[in-house]
Amino acid sequence: MIYIILILFAMLAAGIALVPISPRALCRRTALIFSGVIFAIILHMIFNLLVYNILPYSESLAYIPELNTRVLFTVTPISMILMLMTSIISIAALLSIRPILERERGLSFLIMLFQLSSIGLFLSYNLLLFFMFWEMGIITVFMLINIFGSSEGNNASMRFLMYSIVSSSLLLLGIILIYLYTPAHSLNIDTIIANSATIPYAIGSVIFAIMFVAFMIKIPLFPFHSWVGSAYAEAPTSGSVVISGILSKYGLYGIFMLFVMFNTTQSMRISILIIAIISAFYSVFVAIKSRDIKVLLAYTGMVESAIIMIGITSGNTTGYYGAIYGMFAYGLSIALLFLAAGTIEQMYGSRSVDNIKAIVKNSASTAYAFIFGVFAATGLPLTGIFIADILIFTSGFESFGILALIPIVTIMIVAAYLYRIISKSVLNSKEPTLAIRGLESDRIFAYIIIIAAIIFIGVFPSIILSIFSAS
């Protein structure tokens, strides 16, 4: 039972090793098979938790004794849910690779690598290990955008890389400070939690601020957002699915762990809340101004991240549940939207909203997937986000009063704008039909997987919530 984490990593490593050497026709399928196995392992963990109440698994190996660093992986309910999300989105992304038109070997390899770094990041309970997987994810995404992106991918990836390295430099500085000022010179998160009271207040707040900015860049929140539009837009379809769905959760998960590690004061939390509110409003206005469908969705994702931040900052259990639930649900919905948007781009050869007409005539499945994604992202009942929004805003209201409810407005604006796109571009059947070849069945399957997951967590929220309460 204990070795299940090792089996998980062995499966990931085997997938990564086998993709480059398997024959061309089989490489994507190899990646899919291993991702399926990983999905099964994660489901097995959740099943064990819910039925036999076995938690947490922890795996600890000596690594660098001189730095008091151990390979420490711990399965918490949070990491379980984020791993589940990673697995679902990765499978969908792998399914969305077009076998002949795209360089499938490289894409499958990078998506498997990104899956490894994400699962590693969500599992690692040691900051140095966390940082390793963090950087690995950054380099993988850089490669995804740079090698497989559109013609502008080069600049977009460089901008992404520069922002990311600023963020990881700050993170490294924070980690070094924690290492030096924790009495035990330890980077294990449980040791840090136990010793956080002994860190001097001034140093503690400096560390908190540095690491908070580092994570802010990665989400991104308002002043550090300028990489997000180009990076999401220029990535290949499968790449933008994983980037939008998983990469922004790196920062959110980091801030979540930061709140777990350090004690925060009410005034600090209010200032973070205000940053989140500004970010939500700023990004919603950028979103409604942009005509590029992928940029628009990227800024929609920023609005959602800001709303999750409210749940994290509220600092009570309901807020944490809501934030994790929101990460899961928003991750799935934004991945679905990007999957549909990528397909639309491939069909029309353009990302501009003005050029995209009558999607429903050309590809009904894409149109309905997009519509469902919009419904999910705007929090319609019976989708997961409905539950997440309720939890987040309830907890926000408990902690901050009416201030936390202001961002509801941004959801409404986004909803209004997205519904307008649906009526003008998706369902508009007056326009003449273009001759566009049909979709691969794989991609329809990818839509179905994500939609099924969204509906499942919307209809049975108690299953996800009981994972939390098991801890």
Added chain:
Amino acid sequence: MINFNLMYMLILIPMILIVSGALAILHRKKESAFIVQVVLLIMNLIFAILFFVTGGQTIAFSVFTIYSFSALFIGLFSLLFLLIIILTYKHSMKFNYVSLLISMVYFGAIAVSTSTSLIITIIGIEMVSIGSIFMVLFEKRDSIEAAIKLFILSGSAIAILTVALALIIPYDSTFAITAIISSGPLNYILLFSLLLFGVGLLFEVGAFPFNLWIPDIYEEVQGNITAMLSGINKKVAFVAIIVVFGIVFVRYWYIFSEFFSIIAIFTMFFGNIMALIQTNIKRMFAYSAISQSGYILIGIATASQFGFEASIFQIIAHSFMIIGTFAIVMLLEFRNIKTLNDYSGLMYRNGFLGFSLTIFILSMIGIPGLMGFYGKFLLFASAINANIVILAIMGLINSVISVYYYGRIISIIFKSSNKNKIFIDKYSYFVILVALSLIIVFGIYPTPLIIASQLASSSLLLL
């Protein structure tokens, strides 16, 4: 009757190497000289590891001390010279002449890392410089300008070092590498000597104000010599800095700490900013190597055992990265691939070269999982630990700047435009593979190297 210790072999082997190099000139065939040199270097590597594991301290032939620090560097230099000799063997016109010079440089490196006397240190540095100057001349017809530049740089360095040495006589006429015992708290002649030692050694390291010709030299000479100049000559000078400042001037740590802090910051910025605007890959890596020297100086500037440990780690890490990189650059230069744009699609022209160059660059950026990361982590941690936070912040700013040009190379390597295949010989393949595997293996499991640098730095006489 000399009490012969097996560990004297550590010093004897380099001497035998020089004799064998001299005999090699009389030979016509280069295979036998190559095999003899490789075997001797591997023997010395094994002896060094053996000594490092057993520990202790031995004085050989009155002027060489072997302790953990020197054993570590004898091992390192043996391995590095092995790589350089294999690289040179394939690509040199006159290997038999060059092999003598290489063994001379090797002996100089060993002398610097084991010397008990400052005179031996300076003679070692001199041997390294003279050997490299002649190697530059022998390898390429039109590299006289580079040789003269190198000659002027090393000549001034040695002149300054000699004056610095002369200033010490009134205080310590034995020139022994032990902490200088002076009467007053701050003696101006000693201070002057300290500064001159710093300047002379910084000439060799290529730190900021003394490095303006270094990229020219690197660009003009053949790739294997470039690899040696940046992978070995610089590192020898760092070893000398650690010995001179970590032992001899250790009482004046508060002075040289400030001196090196300023130099480190300027060196990092100079190297990185100049690298941003280069289009020639070799020049770019020359400037990148300068900025990496700045990082190594951070650890020395902290003047603490932790800092020296970090510097030693980064010296080891960077020497493998840069030798691997310049080996690749050399191979491509022979095929007239020199500028940034020529590198486009390298990954599809030769997957091995593209992949290894990417890994070397990622390691220089400091991506975890590769050796360069732990070097940077230890360096910045040591700076914060010594309360010189500004050094760590400047280092991090420089890491960010450097990502711009490193990332640009990576994105060009993966651009698919040119698909003419490149084929490489098996000797170069071996050299790159060794450097690559060391970087990945010690990147994933750095513990042995961290322990080794800890032992080495604690064997120095530090405050």
